[in-house]
Amino acid sequence: xxxxxxxxxxxxxxxxxxxxxxxxxxxxxxxxxxxxxxxxxxxxxxxxxxxxxxxxxxxxxxxxxxxxxxxxxxxxxxxxxxxxxxxxxxxxxxxxxxxxxxxxxxxxx
Amino acid sequence: xxxxxxxxxxxxxxxxxxxxxxxxxxxxxxxxxxxxxxxxxxxxxxxxxxxxxxxxxxxxxxxxxxxxxxxxxxxxxxxxxxxxxxxxxxxxxxxxxxxxxxxxxxxxxxxxxxx
Numbered sequence: 170x171x172x173x174x175x176x177x178x179x180x181x182x183x184x185x186x187x188x189x190x191x192x193x194x195x196x197x198x199x200x201x202x203x204x205x206x207x208x209x210x211x212x213x214x215x216x217x218x219x220x221x222x223x224x225x226x227x228x229x230x231x232x233x234x235x236x237x238x239x240x241x242x243x244x245x246x247x248x249x250x251x252x253x254x255x256x257x258x259x260x261x262x263x264x265x266x267x268x269x270x271x272x273x274x275x276x277x278x
Numbered sequence: 279x280x281x282x283x284x285x286x287x288x289x290x291x292x293x294x295x296x297x298x299x300x301x302x303x304x305x306x307x308x309x310x311x312x313x314x315x316x317x318x319x320x321x322x323x324x325x326x327x328x329x330x331x332x333x334x335x336x337x338x339x340x341x342x343x344x345x346x347x348x349x350x351x352x353x354x355x356x357x358x359x360x361x362x363x364x365x366x367x368x369x370x371x372x373x374x375x376x377x378x379x380x381x382x383x384x385x386x387x388x389x390x391x392x393x
Contacts, residue, residue, distance in 0.1 A: 201379050212369055212384040213321070256320070264377040265337070266311070268321040 192257030282385035303372030
């Protein structure tokens with residue numbers, strides 16, 4: 170089992186739609202979780218850090234479910250500019266930040 | 279403020295040559311990380327430095343890869359006798375505190391192409 174696993178993509182949604190991504194992690198002791206956004210041929214940019222039950226920033230909401238060991242990212246009212254790959258990351262027991270493979274989102278007009 | 283910077287942005291080299299990639303972390307960040315991202319793949323951890331502690335080299339794929347961090351700031355990743363499979367984007371990140379908790383911020387990466 171991979172240490173961090175994400176929903177397979179791509180997700181193709183119309184503008185204005187709500188879309189949710191899930192990410193499971195294997196380190197039950199992890200306290201820190203991150204969602205990064207990566208545009209094509211660019212570096213990952215931090216979208217949201219999650220240290221407790223969840224976090225919200227405008228149209229973006231991240232929720233942490235410790236019992237089931239997953240975090241989710243909800244994007245409301247999708248914009249064309251939200252099209253990107255979304256990477257989930259969590260620290261493993263060795264202190265390394267482990268990334269999922271990423272979920273590609275394509276928002277269409 | 280200034281973010282993580284990397285140079286060069288692109289590097290094309292011939293198989294068998296050595297290359298050096300440079301990373302300048304965010305000022306004040308004590309931890310520095312190197313990752314590799316191959317086309318269409320996730321990020322692969324290579325090495326991290328935390329303050330003056332010995333680096334964690336557990337992710338380096340072979341002994342052709344090495345890294346240094348001088349003065350607790352700038353880091354250089356060296357790949358000796360490059361192979362075509364080394365072609366990838368090499369990303370550097372830094373964080374204020376050590377690994378296990380803090381947010382990592384990434385530089386723009388160096389795109390390495392080995393012919």
